[in-house]
Amino acid sequence: MPTFLEILSRQWPRFLEESIEHIQLVLxxxxxxxxxxxxxxxxxxxxxxAASIVLxxxxxxxxxxxxxxxxxxxxxxxxxGLGFRPAWVALSAYALMPIVRNTIVGLRxxxxxxxxxxxxMGMSRWRQLLRIEMPLAWPVVIAGIRIATLLIVSIxxxxxxxxxxGLGNSILAGLARIGGAGAVPLAVxxxxxxxxxxxxxxxxxxxIARFTVPAGIRHD
Amino acid sequence: xxxxxxxxxxxxxYPGQAEPAVDGVNMSIPEGEFVVLVGPSxxxxxxxxxxxxxxxxxxxxxIFLEGEDVTDVNPNQLRRRIGYVIxxxxxxxxxxxxxxxxxxxxxxxxDRRRINERVDELLDLVGLEPATYRDRYPKALSGGQRxxxxxxxxxxxxxxVLLMDEPFGAIDPITRDRLQNEFLRLQEEIRKTIVxxxxxxxxxxxxxxxxxxxxxxxxxxxxxxxxxxxxxxADDFVRDFIGTGAAVKRLHLSRVGDIELADWPTASxxxxxxxxxxxxxxxxxxxxxxxxxxRRPAGWVTSQSLPSDAKAAGSLAWPAPSSGGGLRTxxxxxxxxxxxxxxxxxxxxxxxxxxxxxxxxxxxxLCGVVDVDALAKAIHEMRSSQNGDAPAGERTEEEVG
Ligand SMILES: Nc1ncnc2c1ncn2[C@@H]1O[C@H](COP(=O)(O)OP(=O)(O)OP(=O)(O)O)[C@@H](O)[C@H]1O
Ligand SMILES: [Mg+2]
Numbered sequence: 001m002p003t004f005l006e007i008l009s010r011q012w013p014r015f016l017e018e019s020i021e022h023i024q025l026v027l028x029x030x031x032x033x034x035x036x037x038x039x040x041x042x043x044x045x046x047x048x049x050a051a052s053i054v055l056x057x058x059x060x061x062x063x064x065x066x067x068x069x070x071x072x073x074x075x076x077x078x079x080x081g082l083g084f085r086p087a088w089v090a091l092s093a094y095a096l097m098p099i100v101r102n103t104i105v106g107l108r109x110x111x112x113x114x115x116x117x118x119x120x121m122g123m124s125r126w127r128q129l130l131r132i133e134m135p136l137a138w139p140v141v142i143a144g145i146r147i148a149t150l151l152i153v154s155i156x157x158x159x160x161x162x163x164x165x166g167l168g169n170s171i172l173a174g175l176a177r178i179g180g181a182g183a184v185p186l187a188v189x190x191x192x193x194x195x196x197x198x199x200x201x202x203x204x205x206x207x208i209a210r211f212t213v214p215a216g217i218r219h220d
Numbered sequence: 221x222x223x224x225x226x227x228x229x230x231x232x233x234y235p236g237q238a239e240p241a242v243d244g245v246n247m248s249i250p251e252g253e254f255v256v257l258v259g260p261s262x263x264x265x266x267x268x269x270x271x272x273x274x275x276x277x278x279x280x281x282x283i284f285l286e287g288e289d290v291t292d293v294n295p296n297q298l299r300r301r302i303g304y305v306i307x308x309x310x311x312x313x314x315x316x317x318x319x320x321x322x323x324x325x326x327x328x329x330x331d332r333r334r335i336n337e338r339v340d341e342l343l344d345l346v347g348l349e350p351a352t353y354r355d356r357y358p359k360a361l362s363g364g365q366r367x368x369x370x371x372x373x374x375x376x377x378x379x380x381v382l383l384m385d386e387p388f389g390a391i392d393p394i395t396r397d398r399l400q401n402e403f404l405r406l407q408e409e410i411r412k413t414i415v416x417x418x419x420x421x422x423x424x425x426x427x428x429x430x431x432x433x434x435x436x437x438x439x440x441x442x443x444x445x446x447x448x449x450x451x452x453x454a455d456d457f458v459r460d461f462i463g464t465g466a467a468v469k470r471l472h473l474s475r476v477g478d479i480e481l482a483d484w485p486t487a488s489x490x491x492x493x494x495x496x497x498x499x500x501x502x503x504x505x506x507x508x509x510x511x512x513x514x515r516r517p518a519g520w521v522t523s524q525s526l527p528s529d530a531k532a533a534g535s536l537a538w539p540a541p542s543s544g545g546g547l548r549t550x551x552x553x554x555x556x557x558x559x560x561x562x563x564x565x566x567x568x569x570x571x572x573x574x575x576x577x578x579x580x581x582x583x584x585x586l587c588g589v590v591d592v593d594a595l596a597k598a599i600h601e602m603r604s605s606q607n608g609d610a611p612a613g614e615r616t617e618e619e620v621g
Contacts, residue, residue: 111308111310113306113307113308113309113310114310114311114312114313116275116306116310117304117306117309117310117311117312118310118312118323119275119299120273120275120299120304120306120383121299121300121304121323121324121327121373121374121376122295122296122297122298122299122300122324122327123296123323123327124296127327132312135314136312136313136314214314214315215314215357216312216313216314216315216316216357216358216359217313217314217359
């Protein structure tokens with residue numbers, strides 16, 4: 001009978017492939033969530049009521065059990081079904097809250113004098129946002145994106161339930177034949193790989209922050 | 221000539237407030253004039269200023285810039301014609317000083333070369349060495365340097381008008397004084413039309429060609445040249461606001477170069493002690509001012525500082541040896557330049573053992589002194605000329621030029 005480590009090492013091409021799928025799924029979801037989240041935040045950060053409504057809805061999404069959300073998506077046209085798409089949609093929805101929240105907080109945190117002097121020099125509203133407010137809010141926004149990523153890296157394992165890609169498949173396969181040969185190494189290997197994926201993505205964000213936060217507001 | 225800025229019945233009512241924040245302000249500001257808005261907290265100075273560049277929209281009334289009614293024009297375009305400096309400066313922390321200063325030129329679509337030249341020119345103008353400061357971020361500047369960068373940024377596209385809201389309010393008193401003087405010198409050069417807000421009457425008197433005092437009813441209580449404000453306050457509010465010491469404040473308004481200076485006995489540093497002693501006994505003063513070859517004040521001597529034995533020392537070269545029977549001189553620390561104010565001269569005088577402030581020209585050579593008599597005479601003349609209104613009118617004409 002093969003040992004735990006032998007099974008792990010025999011399975012490693014599978015873990016690698018699933019890790020790459022996992023990362024793709026997570027980043028595709030983060031991309032969608034960032035676009036939607038930042039737009040929602042920009043539209044609402046100056047209006048107390050609108051902002052709290054958006055925050056309530058996006059937080060509400062987070063309270064739906066992930067298993068249930070994936071299952072609920074199956075019968076829906078366009079966004080639902082089986083495979084990559086429902087997983088993508090569900091993970092994007094989960095990632096919204098930290099991104100919206102941090103973008104609103106970041107934009108509100110830009111000092112009023114700075115915005116006023118931009119306005120006082122004749123910058124259009126759009127240009128103020130793009131050139132002044134967003135760059136200054138960026139460290140907080142990127143922190144929100146990072147938190148959202150960590151959040152959905154683990155939720156993404158559930159995607160396997162609806163036929164989605166990623167490391168959830170190893171875990172699911174392992175759990176399905178629990179008691180059988182190689183079941184535990186498969187489930188444990190998938191889990192460890194998820195943790196590693198999270199670490200890799202975190203380093204990736206550190207690098208992004210390093211290169212995108214303007215030098216004048218970096219603390220180093 | 222058409223005024224640079226004209227306000228007609230400008231009024232602002234914030235929604236849900238019984239009293240207007242600014243009530244029916246009329247004002248006409250000629251080109252190149254430095255106008256200060258002053259008054260107690262909440263009287264409407266900032267609101268008035270921000271209506272000029274439409275950061276706050278007036279409830280009623282009209283605003284004219286260079287004769288053009290700008291009350292309803294596109295505010296962004298209007299603001300690019302008006303420099304704006306606020307107390308906290310509001311430099312963009314994520315942009316270099318050069319990028320900050322380039323803000324308005326970029327909005328106006330200048331080409332890169334022209335922008336770079338303009339940035340360096342402005343940095344020079346406000347006394348920041350371009351090579352050193354161009355690529356720095358605001359966090360790497362001191363408060364005073366940021367303030368200067370803020371002024372440079374406001375002048376980016378050479379707007380005819382500068383609006384400044386307590387620009388020196390958050391700066392320590394010593395630096396503030398220096399920045400005020402620097403800015404006055406700069407204004408000599410650039411001759412912008414400036415509207416400047418402060419709640420400090422001393423700053424207003426020091427900086428303004430004309431001062432508008434706002435009262436608690438959010439109206440202008442008096443709009444006049446500083447001399448007139450100090451000598452003829454329009455009502456009790458203005459009198460109270462100016463407070464005590466109006467007479468002393470007027471000393472801020474005259475420059476040493478404008479008054480008749482007094483003479484003081486002098487001697488060359490090469491004079492021998494015996495002659496010095498003789499000069500001292502002949503003179504009504506108990507101190508002699510020693511001058512070097514270029515007629516620069518080099519020290520004070522009094523009879524006690526001469527060697528008791530006049531023969532002990534021969535001809536004395538300055539600096540005199542301070543011991544060994546040589547001449548003991550007191551250093552001259554109280555010299556002032558011709559463009560110092562009488563207030564500064566008085567300050568130096570009071571701090572001087574000799575009770576006299578030597579006045580020197582740009583090369584440091586003596587032109588005369590301010591002493592108690594010279595000061596008394598100047599004050600007397602100030603008072604008598606104020607009683608007739610002529611000088612006030614003259615000054616306004618001159619400023620309008
Ligand atoms: N956005 C606003 N909404 C309602 N009221 C306002 C607003 N801004 C200012 N006010 C009121 O308008 C009045 C004038 O305010 P303003 O800021 O012009 O005063 P100020 O003269 O600049 O005072 P300070 O010296 O304290 O800066 C004040 O009574 C203030 O409470
Ligand atoms: Mg104010």
